[in-house]
Amino acid sequence: MKEIDMEITLSTTKKTKPQADKLEFGKVFTDHMFIMDYITGQGWHDPRIVPYQKITLDPSAMIFHYGQSVFEGLKAYLTSDKEIFLFRPEKNFQRLNKSNERLCIPPIDVDKVLEALKELIRVDQGWIPDAEGTSLYIRPFVIATEPYLGVAPSDRYQFIIIMSPVGSYYKEGIHPIRIAVEQAFTRAVNGGTGEAKTGGNYASSLKAQEVSDKEGYAQVLWLDGIEKKYIEEVGSMNVFFKINGEVVTPALNGSILPGVTRDSIIELLHHWNIPVSERQISMDEVYQAQKAGTLEEAFGTGTAAVISPIGEFLWQGEKLSVQNGETGELSKKLYDTLTDIQNGRSDDPFNWITKVEQKVIQN
Missing domain, CATH: 3.30.470.10 (Aminotransferase class 4, branched-chain amino acid transferase, N-terminal domain)
Known part of the structure; x- marks a missing residue:
């Protein structure tokens, strides 16, 4: 050093x-x-x-x-x-x-x-x-x-x-939050400043958050700024979905912030031999998985909360429940593992x- x-x-x-x-x-x-x-x-x-x-x-x-x-x-x-x-x-x-x-x-x-x-x-x-x-x-x-x-x-x-x-962050244990899928406002686009951690990104998100607050939702799920089809982030966090045994998170595309917690989650999943992919994922794919019963979990990741389970999405006027509104097994395991490493309660095999x-x- x-x-x-x-x-x-x-x-x-x-x-x-x-x-x-x-x-x-x-x-x-x-x-x-x-x-x-x-x-x-x-x-x-x-x-x-x-x-x-x-x-x-x-x-x-x-x-x-x-x-x-x-x-x-x-x-x-x-x-x-x-x-x-x-x-x-x-x-x-x-x-x-x-x-x-x-x-x-x-x-x-x-x-x-x-x-x-x-x-x-x-x-x-x-x-x-x-x-x-x-x-x-x-x-x-x-x-x-x-x-x-x-x-x-x-x-x-x-x-x-x-x-x-x-x-x-969680006074009484981690609890799933309700999320509104944002249809009107755009957080960022490829070529903009979405992958940079700059104040303007957060200022531009406030209006959508204000609207979702009034509707009783904790955060907004951001879709891409061009087609309003593909999922990018949830609030100011990266987002993950467990669908039919596989964990999926939106690929870094120039408009998504490369989270440190996100990177750690991916490394942990590889370490546990749990299938994980970084790819484009649409809200329609999540919708179809929820209807088919294969949407097992959804959660946001970030420094403040570490893991923030998602219990419900509001999309096009329809409420989509995830894990019956309860914290999923994988979400809880990821949260416990990361916080145990951070607080010295367990070994740190990743340095x-x-x-x-x-x-x-x-x-």
Whole structure:
């Protein structure tokens, strides 16, 4: 691993940590943050850990006008042995660079920023909750900061990492959710920014989510933007279907985000010798399988929930039940296996875990 030489300024005023049973996602943040700057001709420079604080930008900063921004999401876990685990963090930073490339943002050095993240975690290691199902959510992001009203790649950027303790996604075990198949709005198309993790993708999904919320559905199932026929994602997650013994997930096609959890699920299924394929799958195929009784399970995958079982689809006015609205056996096994590895409750045969060595921080 590459070492990173950076300045660390510790906060003199510590925040009050929330109780584990009162944690809300993305509401409370740790005492410190990591920042690094970029200027064309100088490159990435001045890496530093500083007290969590507001950032000041010029009103003409290009992020506000042309949306040059990317982000990632990953977690740190505290095991029962008080070890700190990260789950495949290099994958997140590699994906960040792919998003950077699509948005014309200069790449980061994956090894160096991973070392910076470890140091930030060590500084705020007391913020990692230890209650069952809790973790420290980590949000790295890049924004364009050059003050310029011109449609062109920025010459200045900031790379920032903030962290937030979060509770269990499922308070009382995993439960299937109801999904509405989206027919009017489009999330992304091949050639767009669908495979990049950029804020604009999420902003464009809000209207469809607002409509589905009013109809009592937790998420929307996105179809392709051209024919409105082929399945792509569910909400902000990748999606899987178990049909007649085979697990199928939409193939990465340029408009689908390549999820780290998605990749891990596929690797696990291969490891268990369960047939799995990445291919084009239509909503009509899912409909026909449900009618024939061969649609055995459906679930979304992502960092926050890991596995989110789907119990019902609403498509063209018809409600399609999956697994009688109950969590399927495979969904539960995948969830238990991944969370056991992430939390150090079981062995890691895939070398997915990165340990963060702890140390005493002197104020």
